[in-house]
Amino acid sequence: MKQKVSFRFLWMGQSFANLGDVFYIVGLVAILYMESGSAFYVAVLPFLNTFGRFAGGIASPILFSAFSLKRVLACSQILKTILLVMLCSIYIGTNVSVVFVFACIVFIAFLDGFASPAMTAMVPRLVEYDEIVRANSFLSVVTETIQLGGWAVGGLLVALFNGPSILWITCVLFILSSIMMALLQDPVHNTSNQKNTKAFISQLTKGWKLIWFSPLYRTIHILLLLEVMASVVWIAAILYVFVAEVLQVSEAWWGYINTTFFIGLLIGGIGCSKLFRFVEHHTRTLFLLSSIGVCAVTVWFGLNYVPWIALFLSILVGILGQIKSITIDSILQKRSSTEDLPILYGAQGALLSLSFGVSSLLFGAMTEWKGAPIAFMAAGSILGLAAIIGWINKKNLPKNID
Template sequence: MQYNLSFYSLLITQLSTNLAFSFYTMALTYYVYNLTNSVFYSSLITFISVGSKILSGLSISIITERIKVKSLLTFNTIFQILSIILLLIFIKNSANLIIIYALIMFLSFVNGIFTPLKSRILKENLDKENMAKGLSIITSLDQILLFSGWILGAWIISMIGNNNLLVLSLVLLSLAFIAVINIKIENKKEEINSKNPIRTIMSSFSLLNRKPLIRNLIVIECLEVLIGSIWIGSVTLKFVQEHLGQDVTWWGYINANYYLGTIFGAFVVMKYSKLFNHQPIKKIVIFMMLYGILLILYSVNVIDIIALFLVLLVGPVLQIKDIIQETFIINNIDEKDMIKITGLKNSLVQVSFLFSILIVGYITDHIEIQYIYTISGIITCIIAVIFSKFSKIKKLHI
């Protein structure tokens, strides 16, 4: 299939925006840590970033009722560019940390708006048959850049300093702005449900509740995220050291293999997109079960080489399942409801992630590390079985 200019412009926007996000997050974390010598103050950047994305997801329906979609897409990129410029100025003049945190909050808020807009753009520019393939192209390239971005970011900081990493983020966002101009999307405001912002947000919940299968797919994603922080750095490091008995080098190997697996998974969907378009719910359940089984095997294994192999398998299984799931959601939501539902979905997922870090972090301190993966695998299998029965009862009622 030949993709149109809007798709390629969206691709450039996604890649450059996400790479810029990883770059300026690294730069600011490094700056705050050097300034305060505090893990707490530097980790606040991640907390503020996630919290701001939750707010943007919840308020997207309010915003799109007042600002035209294409205009919002353009302003979104401009605001990020201006925020980076202000950060450069304030950092150069050793501004108070509160100002830095406020700009991070604003940056993350406007960055979080892009994801629901992306779903709307894909809905308008790709048909159902090519949605999975288009998503896999974006996902695979995005994963490659994010994977290399953290390595490049650390290297750039060590070579030329964190301020120049912010400058590079500014260049990437400028590229995103040029690409945004070429994106074709209907430029109109969303239909106003209520002048009361709270009622507008609640209407998104009501809309989601009328789509039981979509609702439950989102619930599943939230549950997966809730038990999914087993893959964050501190947990995998402890697993490598205490369970596998290896040093920090193997921590890097595990992370690298996971990302390589996700990239491979995206390419598999790209190659066999028609296959994955057939009976998507059944395939989501199958890949969830596979993921749960792999987690259980990973938790009981003590051989490092086998652990690498299992993680390499986890990557594509998760990635394929996620692409099938996102494709199904986008294909089965009306354009007029796309921004509201995907914005709400992103907020719920981010809330789950925050709780996940707290829950998994607490449990990890009280039980042996391998059991975290065992519990996660068992819960995943249970969720898959319950969802399978639910989808059969509902007969794919969306």
């Protein structure tokens, strides 16, 4: 790797931040419910998080044109830490206003809205060209391992302590992440000299123009948009209803399905890491087959009434989804210029956050009115449409990325 030490700082900093984000959500849920006693306030949390990320994605091109990725990463993590310390400090000796908590949620999500694309765009700057697939696979395995264990540990910590205590632990993790981000070196120096308002405004639309006018980017993002719309069937509200009303088992099975899904993600990430040369040589084929596979498995899951089969299918969805995600990131990182990649990821983050938020409401209403199986059938239909579009436009996708 051309920047081995910096890549180590990147994945360590990302790991501390990801674990902190899990604890942060767990702690906030406990605080909101303790302060308000309302399930509605808890349900507002993902909406505010989505809104903040969308706003951050919209603003990201201006930041990427004015500052280096390292500075964006370090400053965003430091600001997240400061906001969280403020929230924890104000909580001591008094009750926190729910409005203040909501404001902190939005601002922290806003910072994540441009930190996440910056982190992903940093990968090809720190690793050799032929190591990008392996690096993405490694980062995916680390992330999913943290997700798999973080929620369980977070729940245990809440049971042993309380919400504010978990947030103080999150502060420590955010501080460690900030240090890691400050230590990494960005080999690409920002040479932008955009000074006037018109130039800044043009930066806001640059990512969207890149997506629309490039056949490769347009095809990938149309498929991503459809897949994110369909992915909302796996959120807690819909999956919980499916477990209770269709599988007719205890709510513990909701946790089992989530766990097996993350196990599938891990298997997919490890497989891509071990077979990264195969992934590089058969990128388009793997992408199209995984798209078709996710569609078929989602429909099968919606038609299934057997709990143990549901666990097997959730593993398959995780494996196929991870393969698709790694191939998409690797294509974008290998086919995009160093300057365009952060802006491209920023626009992507805004687009997908908005899509996920709107789709969550629509699929939630569909589940309420028509039932969870219909929601899964609708998701499968959308994924089928994505697979068809991908197949029709396969000429826009590279056969390989070696």
